Amino acid sequence: MHQLLMTGLLSAALFACSDNETKANGGVQSPVEDKVWYTNPVIGGNTPDPSVIKADDGYFYLYNTGGNTYYHRSKDLYNWEFLGTAFTEEDKPQWEPEAGIWAPDINFINGKYVLYYSMSSWGGGATCGVGVAVSDTPQGPFQDLGKLFRSNEIDVHNSIDPFYIEDNGKKYLFWGSWWGIWGVQLTNDGLALEGGIDYAKEHKIQVAAGTYDTRSYEAPYIHKRGNYYYLFCSTGTCCDGANSTYQTVVCRSENLFGPYVTKSGERMLDNKHEIFIKNNGNFIANGHNSEIIQDDAGHDWILFHGYDTSKIEEERMVLLERVYWDNDGWPYILENSPSKKAEAPFFKK
């Protein structure tokens, strides 16, 4: 009996409040759907020269110049987690004395993660060069296989900034900085020069001009889309703080080895190009782009470095931007310059 009475009294207590609860929440609806944003930079503080790959564990891995090659991972291209360095202090490349590891280029070749890298120091254009390292996982440790070539061996001064591409079943390496952008064929495993250094020196092909100063190009990246190869490069001064003039440019060709031309047909070999990413009030010196990555909505994205004008002292940072393609098949980003805040890439959970 008393249980029945208690139940009745508790019900009365809840009922007594129900009117007020309804009034307090009257007309309450579920929150409306907002878009998902990201804010540039997506990685801060001194992280230049990004190269990115989607690994078989579902993460994107981004490697950049710094220390023994810093790397980060992300599920969505804009939230990045710092994981460490690709090389350990003991196992890092050492074939160029007093040199740093610059401008890594990450790839997945024949079941291995293959990292091409530059070894250089400021003013070391004669003996700097390109090396290669491999790992079973994107998190390393990467085993250095040594140099592919030095500038004075391949006969291209300032041989840095490697970029690997596979085309029609063959593997190629492009590279260069101010002394022209060049390409050579690699062996089937991608770990050596096809035919050796003398053959490569003889058969290397130039695809973009070298002016022996920062008016020409460095940091090549080639993207195949439809019938065209798009050669992205950077031009200008990269690392002069607020005075940097670096920007990203592009030309295209129907052949991997060119000629790469502008919209009006002028050749990149003649130092002509279309501007792809220029400076704005928020970000300057925007260049040395990564690979183009497609999200699950079919949208293309690109990462690159730039200085945030509000904190130049924090050095170059990684920025993310959506790549659009116009009706004539030319790439562009909105306003031809980085956004402060924009709609984020879409990836299924």
Add this chain to the structure above:
Amino acid sequence: MKYIMAILLCGLMVLGACSDVEEVGIPLPAKFKVESDEYYVQITNENIDGVAFVYRWINIEGAKYLFTMFESKEVDDETEQKTVQIDDTSILTNNNVRELQVTNRQLTEYVQSLGISLNEEEETVVNLIMEFSAVNAAGEVIKQEETEAAATATIRVVLSRDLNFNGLTD
């Protein structure tokens, strides 16, 4: 005796349970607040039906909300300002938060009604200002602890070079 105790206990529970909503005289929230005073929107043909932004603020009981959008520019040393009124289609959501969703299509229509034309060669950038106020039945801006329930947000709108005003269809 046990029954009398139980009845008294439940009586206390009734009063206790209701006390938080019966209390009067404390404004909720103590101060007027909006989520952000700065928005960035990029509009292309592709995302024209997407969300431009969601304007969120703490609801004020009994208030009516007014929204005005305008672009301010200097013409012949005079400030020229055309305005467009935005209908209040806000909804009350959880935790007394009110939300007004503005779509890219609506924002594009506001831009059009302000007489702004597009550049086909490059992006058109429009810096809009949205003024917002909560008013009482007499049309006066509501004050909370001497703070006016009014706010201004800047909206940086980038209209893609591929956007075609005439081609916009529902």
